[in-house]
Amino acid sequence: MSESNVEKVVIIGSGPAGWTAAIYAARANLAPLCVVGVPRSDPAPVLPGGQLMLTTEVENYPGFPDGIQGPEMMQKFREQAERFGTRISEADVVKCDFSKRPFKLELSEGAPVLAHSVILSTGATANWIGLKNELRLAMSGGGVSACAVCDGALPAYRNQPIAVVGGGDSAMEEASYLLKFASHVHMIIRRDSLRASKVMQARLLGNPKVTMHWFTVVADVLGEEKIEALLLEDVRTKERRNLPVKGLFLAIGHSPATKFLQGTNVELDEKGYVKLHNRDSRTNIEGVFAAGDIADAHYRQAITAAGMGCAAALDCERWLATQGVH
Numbered sequence: 001m002s003e004s005n006v007e008k009v010v011i012i013g014s015g016p017a018g019w020t021a022a023i024y025a026a027r028a029n030l031a032p033l034c035v036v037g038v039p040r041s042d043p044a045p046v047l048p049g050g051q052l053m054l055t056t057e058v059e060n061y062p063g064f065p066d067g068i069q070g071p072e073m074m075q076k077f078r079e080q081a082e083r084f085g086t087r088i089s090e091a092d093v094v095k096c097d098f099s100k101r102p103f104k105l106e107l108s109e110g111a112p113v114l115a116h117s118v119i120l121s122t123g124a125t126a127n128w129i130g131l132k133n134e135l136r137l138a139m140s141g142g143g144v145s146a147c148a149v150c151d152g153a154l155p156a157y158r159n160q161p162i163a164v165v166g167g168g169d170s171a172m173e174e175a176s177y178l179l180k181f182a183s184h185v186h187m188i189i190r191r192d193s194l195r196a197s198k199v200m201q202a203r204l205l206g207n208p209k210v211t212m213h214w215f216t217v218v219a220d221v222l223g224e225e226k227i228e229a230l231l232l233e234d235v236r237t238k239e240r241r242n243l244p245v246k247g248l249f250l251a252i253g254h255s256p257a258t259k260f261l262q263g264t265n266v267e268l269d270e271k272g273y274v275k276l277h278n279r280d281s282r283t284n285i286e287g288v289f290a291a292g293d294i295a296d297a298h299y300r301q302a303i304t305a306a307g308m309g310c311a312a313a314l315d316c317e318r319w320l321a322t323q324g325v326h
Ligand SMILES: Cc1cc2nc3c(=O)[nH]c(=O)nc-3n(C[C@H](O)[C@H](O)[C@H](O)COP(=O)(O)OP(=O)(O)OC[C@H]3O[C@@H](n4cnc5c(N)ncnc54)[C@H](O)[C@@H]3O)c2cc1C
Pocket: 012, 013, 014, 015, 016, 017, 018, 035, 036, 037, 038, 046, 047, 048, 049, 050, 051, 052, 054, 055, 057, 058, 059, 060, 061, 091, 092, 093, 094, 121, 122, 123, 124, 125, 126, 145, 146, 147, 150, 151, 257, 260, 291, 292, 293, 294, 299, 300, 301, 302, 303, 305
């Protein structure tokens, strides 16, 4: 295949990290190809545009003093990337060969793509329980979320009872954060103990504003336009009861979207996130960069993902220049 058929840079993923990388790469005349992903619902919902497609009001992204709807914001990111010449492939990358250059990417639709460099920005999917009403109310702004830092401060949750599902450190962190706003926090825990560290547990256990619901799972989320209650089930007796709440926050982990990297030598950490070299955007494979939640289990915010997308495009452009690709 001739050199002209080799992309200078392919960006995989179309969340804040991918689109920001695309804006920078396009403005640097690299004519990036962005493989935006296809809608999926199993095991968790994933849409082109990323995790912000599953939320309504975004209040913490700078530049939008009145807030903006997540899907509208991602449409604006996309338009900005397209304005500077980003090309789009409506597909998933299903397989990568990084063993030799140019790299080869197999897509769910269409011919394989060859690339001098690649930016991985496929994010990490929040885990949901998988209930129909849970996702319906999450996507309609009905009081269900998978991100307390993102949504906890919204007016709907202020001085209201809310519930958090999960028993690990991140659930404790989310609950501690929500205590700033909520009148009461109900922790829904499947077992009789927490997986969280003792330090994290100490923040919540014994707090009069916190109730632990041990051996309990959420069987359904009740409410038409807004959440009104949870249908809880005792896992031992199968007894069911209603718990009135105005918010439900899922804190049952994230799954980094790295399946398409199976069979490559891209180094992942113990949780499955892409390892970055020296805290910049380089992976262990020369010419392969990563940005956003796929490489960040710590912050997981749109603004940090966008910042990492910018860094990856700048690092990538500089590396391409050393390879004589402009
Ligand atoms: C309910 C909820 C509400 C949130 N609210 C806020 C908020 O208010 N403010 C905030 O700052 N953050 C918020 N966040 C967090 C924020 O959404 C993420 O931090 C951010 O979207 C991460 O961006 P990203 O580009 O790394 O990945 P993502 O946004 O996850 O985007 C990943 C992209 O990769 C694509 N993709 C996946 N696999 C493939 C593949 N194999 N091939 C091609 N494409 C693929 C997907 O389709 C998607 O387009 C929220 C998260 C959730 C779950």
